[in-house]
Amino acid sequence: MPLLSVREATKRFGGLAAVDRVSFDVTGGEVLGVIGPNGAGKSTLFNLISGLTPLTSGRIVFAGRDLARLPAHKRPQIGMARTFQIVRQFGHLPVIDNVMLGGHTRTTPGFFRSLVRIPTVLANERRLRDAAMEWLATVGLEARAHDLAGYLPHGQQRLIEIARAMMAEPDILLLDEPAAGLNGAETAHLMRLLRGLNDKGRSLLIVEHDMKFIMQLCDRIVVLDHGARIAEGAPDDIRRDPAVIEAYLGKDATSHAQH
Amino acid sequence: MTATLMRNWLPAIVILALGLALPFLVAGNYQLRLATLVWIYAVLGMGFNMLFGFAGQLSLGQQAFFAIGAYAFALAQIHLGLSLPLAALTGLAVCALVSILVGLPVLRMRTHYLAMATLMFAMVVHDVALRWTDVTGGTSGLRVPPPHLFGDRLERIEVYYLIMALATVVFLLQVFVKSTHLGRALEAVKTDESAAMSLGVNVTYYKLGVFVLAASVAGVAGMAYAMVSRGVDPSYSGIGMVINLLTLAVIGGLGTRIGPFFGAALVILLPQFLAGLQEYQTLLYGVALLLFMIFLPGGLAGLIERPAMKAPEQDTPSERPGRLGSEAR
Numbered sequence: 001m002p003l004l005s006v007r008e009a010t011k012r013f014g015g016l017a018a019v020d021r022v023s024f025d026v027t028g029g030e031v032l033g034v035i036g037p038n039g040a041g042k043s044t045l046f047n048l049i050s051g052l053t054p055l056t057s058g059r060i061v062f063a064g065r066d067l068a069r070l071p072a073h074k075r076p077q078i079g080m081a082r083t084f085q086i087v088r089q090f091g092h093l094p095v096i097d098n099v100m101l102g103g104h105t106r107t108t109p110g111f112f113r114s115l116v117r118i119p120t121v122l123a124n125e126r127r128l129r130d131a132a133m134e135w136l137a138t139v140g141l142e143a144r145a146h147d148l149a150g151y152l153p154h155g156q157q158r159l160i161e162i163a164r165a166m167m168a169e170p171d172i173l174l175l176d177e178p179a180a181g182l183n184g185a186e187t188a189h190l191m192r193l194l195r196g197l198n199d200k201g202r203s204l205l206i207v208e209h210d211m212k213f214i215m216q217l218c219d220r221i222v223v224l225d226h227g228a229r230i231a232e233g234a235p236d237d238i239r240r241d242p243a244v245i246e247a248y249l250g251k252d253a254t255s256h257a258q259h
Numbered sequence: 260m261t262a263t264l265m266r267n268w269l270p271a272i273v274i275l276a277l278g279l280a281l282p283f284l285v286a287g288n289y290q291l292r293l294a295t296l297v298w299i300y301a302v303l304g305m306g307f308n309m310l311f312g313f314a315g316q317l318s319l320g321q322q323a324f325f326a327i328g329a330y331a332f333a334l335a336q337i338h339l340g341l342s343l344p345l346a347a348l349t350g351l352a353v354c355a356l357v358s359i360l361v362g363l364p365v366l367r368m369r370t371h372y373l374a375m376a377t378l379m380f381a382m383v384v385h386d387v388a389l390r391w392t393d394v395t396g397g398t399s400g401l402r403v404p405p406p407h408l409f410g411d412r413l414e415r416i417e418v419y420y421l422i423m424a425l426a427t428v429v430f431l432l433q434v435f436v437k438s439t440h441l442g443r444a445l446e447a448v449k450t451d452e453s454a455a456m457s458l459g460v461n462v463t464y465y466k467l468g469v470f471v472l473a474a475s476v477a478g479v480a481g482m483a484y485a486m487v488s489r490g491v492d493p494s495y496s497g498i499g500m501v502i503n504l505l506t507l508a509v510i511g512g513l514g515t516r517i518g519p520f521f522g523a524a525l526v527i528l529l530p531q532f533l534a535g536l537q538e539y540q541t542l543l544y545g546v547a548l549l550l551f552m553i554f555l556p557g558g559l560a561g562l563i564e565r566p567a568m569k570a571p572e573q574d575t576p577s578e579r580p581g582r583l584g585s586e587a588r
Contacts (some may be wrong), residue, residue, distance in 0.1 A: 051456075071461075073456045076457070076459035090446050097443050101440075102458055104443070104458055105460075111469075121439050121440070122439075125440070128440070168458075168459065
């Protein structure tokens with residue numbers, strides 16, 4: 001059974017189908033890439049999977065569970081975490097608190113219960129702080145733990161976002177353009193980090209613009225264009241697929257490539 | 260670690276020590292009453308601080324809960340003959356209940372829409388207080404019996420310490436909220452709701468939670484005010500109250516721990532020195548608000564409670580997503 005199964009997922013905004021009957025599976029431990037030109041519907045697809053946008057039709061099943069009625073804030077509890085294309089940092093909080101926020105659903109009681117269960121909450125705080133320090137060490141930022149997140153350079157903010165998502169101990173991590181805006185060294189560091197997570201059995205679903213990055217990292221790639229899936233396969237097959245070349249470079253390029 | 264602890268707690272300890280010593284330092288009943296009012300306003304300010312400073316939910320209806328708490332407190336004593344603690348619990352329960360009923364629909368709105376809806380709610384409450392004469396006593400309001408606790412009538416100084424103890428409890432509550440997962444989740448709700456959701460924060464529930472908490476705290480302040488004033492009248496929910504509250508919150512320092520104490524002291528004590536300028540009070544508050552928002556957005560407390568790290572000059576904090584991001588791609 002696949003870990004994540006997307007079946008005929010469709011999202012219409014008015015008359016426009018941003019995501020049009022897209023289907024694919026992610027098996028446990030797999031790294032799946034989703035690529036496509038600007039406006040292909042990649043980010044919308046991510047919002048559908050993470051529950052920020054409701055499906056118009058189709059089904060998304062995670063670990064055997066239909067997600068149709070599961071609100072976004074409950075998805076980290078069942079093993080799904082995400083990062084955003086544009087880094088979303090809580091700049092007024094220290095780095096460590098940003099990371100601790102990622103463990104929100106795992107351990108903590110709700111709002112009013114927290115006010116009467118103070119010892120439980122304080123014990124949780126210590127646990128969360130330790131776990132957050134470990135993740136910060138994993139991404140190499142433990143020295144910045146007490147700095148305000150908003151003042152860190154972009155590349156480090158990206159790493160904080162990943163550490164934060166990992167606090168939910170997800171089975172699958174959804175990464176929306178993780179390499180966007182990173183320089184060469186930062187991209188290499190990110191690649192090692194993601195490989196390390198994958199080696200420990202986490203599935204990754206990655207939307208990315210950086211072709212080199214995704215070709216090196218992914219086991220399999222799904223290509224979207226105008227909301228629809230136009231290709232799926234191993235990186236080498238995708239590289240040679242005429243439909244993909246056409247979508248990226250236009251019709252002329254296809255005929256050139258074939259000659 | 261010790262340094263951090265000192266920085267976090269020292270101002271609060273100084274304020275509390277000052278509060279404990281104050282009854283022995285002030286000359287008369289009038290000054291003791293002013294000091295009591297400072298604690299009450301600080302409580303009111305802390306409720307608003309949690310709601311707007313921590314969670315970014317701008318409600319202009321806190322004075323309604325201030326009044327609802329006070330009226331419920333008075334009515335429970337007058338008509339049900341309840342003792343002070345039971346009447347206080349009744350007031351608290353009524354505030355919590357009304358805030359759930361109001362919060363469920365209005366918290367779907369954000370920013371100025373939320374502010375307008377809550378202001379409308381407060382105006383309705385104000386009108387009810389004025390016109391439902393049979394219950395509220397209309398313009399003249401209701402008289403609250405002198406405070407008794409365990410059979411003894413409380414002296415002024417006992418009332419002072421009781422209210423100071425309440426303020427201390429609310430302060431500890433505020434610190435607890437700010438320094439645990441509650442505060443982090445509220446900060447996330449304030450900054451970016453969809454990111455908060457993706458991290459597992461039940462945004463709707465947290466907004467309602469902090470709204471109810473702030474309303475209950477405002478109710479506590481209202482009850483204390485009614486106890487000290489021996490009465491409650493429609494001015495409790497009036498526009499003057501919300502102006503005082505906004506001035507207090509901004510001048511004290513939004514989102515800080517001790518800001519409400521500074522703000523409350525200023526809002527209560529400053530008019531004493533400006534007795535000759537009574538008509539200009541609102542004008543002065545307005546000017547002070549503007550000046551603080553422009554030149555000292557962290558308020559007075561912002562001068563003491565510094566962020567964990569000094570900001571480099573060239574970098575600005577990325578309050579909104581994408582400030583340091585790469586959306587150009």
